[in-house]
Amino acid sequence: MMASRTGSLPLLEVENLRVRLNTSRGPADAVRGVSFSLNRGETLGLIGESGCGKSVTAMALMGLLPDSAVISGSIRLGGRELVGLPEPDYCQLRGNRISMIFQEPMTALNPMHTIGRQVAEPLRRHKGLAAAEARREAIALLDRVGLPDAAGRASAYPHQFSGGQRQRVTIAMALACHPDLLIADEPTTALDGTIQRQILDLIADLVAERGMSMILISHDLGVIAENVQRMMVMYGGSVVENGLTAVVFAEMGHPYTQGLFRARPHLGAPKGTRLQTIAGTVPELADLPAGCVFAERCAIAEERCRNTLPPPVMVAAGHTVRCLRTDLSMANRAGARNP
Incomplete structure (x- = not known):
């Protein structure tokens, strides 16, 4: 050790x-x-x-x-x-x-809740932010991880995103509370x-x-x-x-x-x-x-x-x-x- x-x-x-x-x-x-x-x-x-x-x-x-x-x-x-x-x-x-990014983002995200709500949840639970403030911070996090049109898509659900975009959402959730x-x-x-x-x-x-x-x-x-x-x-x-x-x-x-x-x-290995x-x-x-x-x-x-x-x-x-x-x-x- x-x-x-x-x-x-x-x-x-x-x-x-x-x-x-x-x-x-x-x-x-x-x-x-x-x-x-x-x-x-x-x-x-x-x-x-x-x-x-x-x-x-x-x-x-x-x-x-x-x-x-x-x-x-x-x-x-x-x-x-x-x-x-x-x-x-x-x-x-x-x-x-301590936070974790899981292998499969579709199973890590709740299909019944918007991504904005899910990213905001740890901010409300652990940091005590009000709903509006937590949503603003969630949108900023989604923007930081490269989700296109974060403000417009925060009200969308996980199934409306690609696999790479869903993984960006889970990264935002994991990092929300620093x-x-x-x-x-x-x-x-x-x-x-x-x-x-x-x-x-x-x-x-x-x-x-x-x-x-x-x-x-x-x-x-x-x-x-x-x-x-x-x-x-x-x-x-x-x-x-x-x-x-x-x-x-x-x-x-x-x-x-x-x-x-x-x-x-x-790389460069012969075909076959x-x-x-x-x-x-x-x-x-x-x-x-x-x-x-x-x-x-x-x-x-x-x-x-x-x-x-x-x-x-x-x-x-x-x-x-x-x-x-x-x-x-x-x-x-x-x-x-x-x-």
């Missing part, structure tokens, strides 16, 4: 976070011992395949886990413990000090490439403009490379690699990280070139092994890898890898850079 560079208290401190969910196959450890800290104004990326625990981690931070979920460890926002916080107290934080921490969970998943770039640039501009901290969740290495200072690679509910984004991209100490790099598309894949499938959360969660898909795994949970190994300043065969893994990373 990285300490604050200024010596002041980090904005967010997560220690040994564990989340157990009830599934049709029994209890599942969706998040296993995740620890990190985030300073004010700092950006962090979470990357990994679907089912690796990224979104569950975000939901734990937001206090939005199912009632049946069992959460342990510590989540401190500005020094205040959030694990076990009563729901009314959490409601005072959500949309105020939160300290913004969580963006795959915010461009359903958008085409051009709109995706616009939305990511908009989020980056607003984060810098307002001095917020941000956690960006993605499965896209390019998105992570261009938008965050630090990154954590997650697999099977655990963080398998953690460090400054530029360092992780250069070193790629874990075999899973290397697999993600090899699987990415490459098949993308490389990571052998095997992501394990079911209810059936995670006792040892390394990646062992069954790893080309360099030994028997001990299947039986021993790897501790984090510091391979460089602030760069950790969970692998029992780190030396061999890092010796193989050249193939990930040049597949």
